[in-house]
Amino acid sequence: MCADSAKIRSSMSSKLRFEGFAYSPELRRHHIFMDVPSRLEDDVVFVEDVSDKESPREKARLPLRFFESVQTPISAHFNQRISDNEELKNCPRARFVRGKRIPLDLLLGRELLVLAWAIEPWERPPEKDPVFLHIPRALESWLGMPPEERWTLYRLTNAKAGYLADSGKGWRRSLRYGLCGEVGGASTSATPRKKKALTPSLDSSRQSHPRSQSFSEAAI
Numbered sequence: 221m222c223a224d225s226a227k228i229r230s231s232m233s234s235k236l237r238f239e240g241f242a243y244s245p246e247l248r249r250h251h252i253f254m255d256v257p258s259r260l261e262d263d264v265v266f267v268e269d270v271s272d273k274e275s276p277r278e279k280a281r282l283p284l285r286f287f288e289s290v291q292t293p294i295s296a297h298f299n300q301r302i303s304d305n306e307e308l309k310n311c312p313r314a315r316f317v318r319g320k321r322i323p324l325d326l327l328l329g330r331e332l333l334v335l336a337w338a339i340e341p342w343e344r345p346p347e348k349d350p351v352f353l354h355i356p357r358a359l360e361s362w363l364g365m366p367p368e369e370r371w372t373l374y375r376l377t378n379a380k381a382g383y384l385a386d387s388g389k390g391w392r393r394s395l396r397y398g399l400c401g402e403v404g405g406a407s408t409s410a411t412p413r414k415k416k417a418l419t420p421s422l423d424s425s426r427q428s429h430p431r432s433q434s435f436s437e438a439a440i
Contacts, residue, residue, distance in 0.1 A: 238311040240323035241298050252279070252329020258319035260284050266336055268329075278384045280336045283346045284318075290335070290359050291316045297363060298328055330378075331370040335362045337377060338399040342388045354400035361399040 236244045243251050249272075255265040263281040270277070299313045316322055324332065338358050341349035362370070377391035386392055396403060 236310070238308075241295075241314045241328050242302050242308060242311050242325040243323035244325075248326060251323055251326050252333065253321055253323040254316070254332075255321050256287075256316055256318055257284055260288075264336075266329075266333055279333055279382060280340055280384060280387075282336050282340055286339060286341070286346065286352065286355065287316075287336075289355055290339075293359060293363065294332065294335075298324075301367075327367070327371065330374040331367060334370045334373045334377070334395065335359070335399070337387075337392050338362070338395040340387055340392075351396060351400060351403050354403050357401055358399040 236246050238244050240253070243253075245251075250268075250270050253267050253269055255267065257263065262284055264284055264287045265278060266280040266282070268277045268279050295315050302308050302311050303313075314322070335358060339351055339355050341351055343349035346352070365373075373391075373395065377395060379391075380386075381390040381392045388396075
């Protein structure tokens with residue numbers, strides 16, 4: 221029965237139209253998209269698009285120079301997970317391109333927002349914010365998390381501080397120090413350290429969400 225169900229899902233998947241990083245409007249309308257600017261001086265805008273009946277919600281802004289320092293490993297990571305999924309064999313590889321709108325599967329978009337919230341600058345101009353020096357550490361911490369932990373962090377953060385105006389508040393602040401380390405404190409080195417869980421509940425979340433479950437299986 222399981223094999224038959226997998227074949228049916230695979231057949232359905234082969235008929236789906238994908239855009240960006242595994243986003244299929246036929247599969248799920250609700251998704252995250254990014255407006256990537258053409259000019260280096262502008263911001264990448266992260267937007268949640270729920271349905272045609274609701275206005276899109278701006279979730280975060282990140283300077284393009286910040287995002288371009290992490291975009292290559294992020295796209296490689298997402299593309300590898302997509303290609304590893306048997307049900308997404310017809311989903312083409314995607315990449316982040318200047319001047320384009322890039323849609324992402326809802327769960328992939330939420331995972332990326334966790335990193336964006338951790339490295340968003342609180343100072344203006346953004347070059348004054350010391351978080352830029354800690355982006356490599358934040359990226360390594362983020363890549364070291366299983367998807368389920370990122371989903372948990374998104375849920376906790378989004379519940380109280382999930383909009384553009386919430387920068388630097390609540391769990392958004394916790395994400396910065398949890399992924400980046402002592403930003404602006406005594407430690408200013410970007411050398412990665414052993415990551416600690418942001419809260420005790422995150423370790424238990426790995427048991428409640430099987431590590432074998434991929435983003436697409438949850439979406440489908």
